[in-house]
Amino acid sequence: MTTEVRSLREFKMPDVGEGLTEAEILSWSVKPGDTVTDGQVVCEVETAKAAVELPIPFNGVVERLFFPEGATVDVGTVIISVAVAGEAGAAAPAAAAPVAAPAEAEPARREVLVGYGPRTGGTQRRARRTTTTTVVAPAPAPAPAAPAPAPVAAAPVAAAPVVLAQPTGDRPLAKPPVRKLAKDLGVDLRAVTPTGPDGVVTREDVHAHVAAAAAVAAPPAEPAAVAPVEPVVVATAGTGDVRVPIKGVRKATAQAMVASAFTAPHVTEFVQVDVTRTMKFVRRLKESGELGRDIRVSPLLLVAKALLTAIKRHPEINAQWDEAAQEIVIRGQVNLGIAAATPRGLIVPNIKDAGGRTLSGLAAALGELIDTARLGKTSPNDMQGGTVTITNVGVFGVDTGTPILNPGEAAILAFGAVRELPWVHKGKVVPRQVTTLALSFDHRLVDGELGSRVLADVAALLEHPKRLITWG
Template structure:
């Protein structure tokens, strides 16, 4: 037995967003005994705002993982300890190295620029390093399941996990979490995405193929059913109740909505708008490509531009209530929030200084924001500092609703479905493209006159989109 002087250092759960108090460990990328280097990503965690990867700030050998995957950990709590060689500190006796385990050689890791948190910029190809899949060994109250007797080891305590070698299937974090919630082994799923990436549709197809015939299904009654978020949960016939843990984004959203509903006095106004000209304008922009060949043009783009134009004419709607100072703060720039439904729940990332962007620049930013949110890669900073929000309920075929304010904002606009309806146009009843807009506002700082003027301006611009040129 050899002895060397090593220092045990602990890596604590950082605050990866502004003011967050906890995060859930989604995946561990290392195990006890692995060597880690400064800047190496060791785990992926989900906060109330986004999923981020955590790099470790020192080099050494992993001693212990303090929490399993799926555990929610308070910020500031140690999650991993590493024995750092070459530093004065605790003397740690090391056991003779066990017989080496033969594993498939790891693929070369692409060059990676270090970042503190988040997915970070990457260079090189899209190839990922091969990772080992962790299978946690558990025991029930009735006793551990019978397993082959393991070879004796000299470690002071049993390792918390058993490693199974094999390449880690390619899947984005939201898809990986959905597979975990549904109890699906990604290695058993046939990928259909680009470069062999597993998609949400692949998971649903796999779950449907694995579902039993309509005959009664036997399931352990005492075992709780693990489920995805309510919007994505797959409920199989005869499976019983589905319980969805309230944590992460869903927990933060619930707390924020309760605080908003019971703090700000909400008032909502509605207006129906003939958007026939706007829809023609959208088609013209798509066909002409004048905003750019790869720029996505949608009615939401013109609704956003109309709102920004109305804010420029009525800056009082872009305000915040400062309870401590007893002041109304009219914001100097518009950070436009777009409510986005994601596998982790509803999030509201925002476009910084959206009011200063051209229609083309706004289109690019809007497309990037939506795509990043769908991939589950929205950075915490992109969800902070919003000043006014749009929620597009029309994509779900909904005509309207009473949107709840994003905390700290004075107004939120709901954009409903566009439908062909009979409409009086130039003295005749003809079919026209019609939508319903709903504007909720905080009545402490927005009175009925200001709210009505803002909503009327948005409606007027969408009815006659040429006003974007004269007013914008």
């Protein structure tokens, strides 16, 4: 006679990235009683670097969610337990089964985030006899699973509806940014007609579904409110104090900026530049489409290319201070960081080996980086290894600033607003397009001469963009 063995498996918050110790649970896509399969996404979490979907590494029935949405959980803490069913060969005495079950309950596989390997080194699992339940029953009898303990039924997250919770085997194909868009718009992906390759749901499919639903709706009363990517706290004058939790991206940014400001001696230099020719060059590239279809061209693209060209001429500025070895490390490639404002705060993803890209390749990488950052889907890898950064304060109408270095980097360039100003050009005062550049650098690595030469080169390239070809 065969027996069915059921035991509880616990899934812990995985190590979601280098140097990160905690993550916030943004949403659950399962609830107690749901059946889950190996690889199925059970929740989305936000780290200090990105929002990430977590897949469960085994099959079973959800018994308990240990934390509600919005909770911040340390890495290694149990977040969900699942009742796992197994098949035993022959019926064993009832008294002996509970003794053998704990030794067999933990397989070799460990919970890790997709894209990261398991942690090295052994871990010791403490005995939890009170949380492991073994039920022995004849195989032909389709008895239901043991009822969940009282705390399971009272879990606060069970009451929160999740639009995209999928039954086993019925999960539509879609990329994470598309899933996020559907969730924000309140769209069930199962109701969307896919048009992408191999039945993949695209962003256009989601928008088309929303438009079709709106067209067949009853006489419009008030437009449906679109949920924001993340709740935004708005302070209104005269309404009293507003407290905003310091966590996630904001917390990580604050810690990094304090560490940088009090570790690296900052120096900032400024220069005003006539960028009239650069602005004309940008318009020409847009109209001609010579960089490729669907490639966005902006002044930021040429600022990035100018900085990369200047670094190629002065590679010593692409350096890092190694305190432990008491060495200056001149980096072999330029990983160009671009400060991006997102609903979760300011982040600085970087383009790997930006200095080795053509102008069209740099434009494509820049557009992809910005789109991914705005969706909150920047991967931990894209946030690591930056060597120099550009912050575009001009998009806010700001002329310039004194940017603080990202930890581990030697320089950061602020690109200010482009304004029409009176300017001496060919001996006459005429209106020209002018911007202000500010370069902050670590004075341990970069002296005044090197910093000035780099900034002067960037200015010269933006004043005469044709030099991007001859100097590059």
